[in-house]
Amino acid sequence: YITKDCRFAYNQVVKVLDRLRKNTQTKVLVVDDSSVSRNIICNLLTKAKFEVESVNDGLEALQKLKENPDIKLVISDHHMPNMDGCELVKALREQPCYQNLVFIGVSSEGDGLMSAKFIKGGANDFLKKPFHHEEFYWRVFSSLDSMEMLETIQLAAKLDSLTGLFNRGYLFEQGEELFAKRDSLECLSVCMFDLDEFKQVNDSLGHRIGDELIVQFAKLLQESFSSDVVGRYGGEEFAVISARPERVMRLSIQQFMKSVRCMLFTEKRLAVTCSIGVCMSPKDGLMAAFESADLQLYRAKNGGRNRIEP
Ligand code: GH3
Numbered sequence: 001y002i003t004k005d006c007r008f009a010y011n012q013v014v015k016v017l018d019r020l021r022k023n024t025q026t027k028v029l030v031v032d033d034s035s036v037s038r039n040i041i042c043n044l045l046t047k048a049k050f051e052v053e054s055v056n057d058g059l060e061a062l063q064k065l066k067e068n069p070d071i072k073l074v075i076s077d078h079h080m081p082n083m084d085g086c087e088l089v090k091a092l093r094e095q096p097c098y099q100n101l102v103f104i105g106v107s108s109e110g111d112g113l114m115s116a117k118f119i120k121g122g123a124n125d126f127l128k129k130p131f132h133h134e135e136f137y138w139r140v141f142s143s144l145d146s147m148e149m150l151e152t153i154q155l156a157a158k159l160d161s162l163t164g165l166f167n168r169g170y171l172f173e174q175g176e177e178l179f180a181k182r183d184s185l186e187c188l189s190v191c192m193f194d195l196d197e198f199k200q201v202n203d204s205l206g207h208r209i210g211d212e213l214i215v216q217f218a219k220l221l222q223e224s225f226s227s228d229v230v231g232r233y234g235g236e237e238f239a240v241i242s243a244r245p246e247r248v249m250r251l252s253i254q255q256f257m258k259s260v261r262c263m264l265f266t267e268k269r270l271a272v273t274c275s276i277g278v279c280m281s282p283k284d285g286l287m288a289a290f291e292s293a294d295l296q297l298y299r300a301k302n303g304g305r306n307r308i309e310p
Pocket residue numbers: 162194195196197198199200202206207208209210211214234235236301305
């Protein structure tokens with residue numbers, strides 16, 4: 001016979017073990033000027049195997065978070081010297097790097113509006129002091145679970161599901177960032193890659209083998225251009241956006257071309273080649289650079305494939 005309390009405790013242990021199995025210890029920052037309240041929260045978190053840091057007010061919290069970018073969760077009181085909890089959450093949400101930080105406000109203030117103030121400022125949840133331990137734990141777990149799910153979805157939205165490379169949308173996003181950062185001295189290049197006669201692979205060996213070739217090609221591309229932005233542009237077309245010097249990039253492209261020719265694919269030892277269109281030091285924006293690289297790719301195909309243009 002399991003009592004209700006026992007069942008609660010059991011579920012909680014399962015949850016803690018589950019979290020531990022998933023990742024390394026989750027780092028938490030407790031922000032409270034009352035040492036009694038701080039100790040209660042820190043002890044609860046330590047018992048649940050969190051790695052706990054604590055500070056006295058909002059300003060100290062900002063400093064601590066800057067020094068520890070791996071903190072995933074902040075539990076913060078409201079009334080504190082120098083910077084209060086609502087000001088802290090607002091200051092954090094103004095910075096892009098803290099959008100995925102889980103923030104839970106806690107306060108003993110009883111006018112009923114404190115929770116609204118925290119949540120309006122960007123907190124994920126709120127707990128009124130004193131709270132039941134059970135409620136504390138489940139609000140913490142539930143907020144962390146939601147954020148992890150959001151992060152999984154955010155990541156999936158950036159990647160191509162077959163190859164794991166950046167998808168087309170994220171490739172452009174990263175490319176735009178690179179272009180925005182460029183000053184006139186820095187080099188930029190856009191390269192488009194297209195597998196030669198790929199339709200024949202599908203037609204003669206089947207789509208599954210075709211998929212395998214795409215995955216293998218993507219892997220080679222990622223290894224060969226590890227310091228650049230690499231993405232799947234479409235079916236069997238890929239793109240690399242690089243900020244490396246022109247001469248270095250040229251050598252990399254030539255080396256890659258050699259590696260592709262050496263890539264004897266499947267037990268059938270199928271010879272693989274690709275065509276590459278290059279746009280070095282584009283005068284205009286990213287889209288114009290892609291158009292230019294695409295035009296060069298078209299020339300490489302027309303010129304007999306298995307070549308780099310220009
Ligand atoms: P070219 O040398 O002119 O590039 O000829 P090609 O056969 O490679 O080019 P084409 O554009 O005619 O054919 C590309 C083929 O790629 C057509 C399409 O069915 C196939 N394809 C696109 N995406 C995928 C995919 O994810 N998996 C597989 N297996 N095939 C794909």
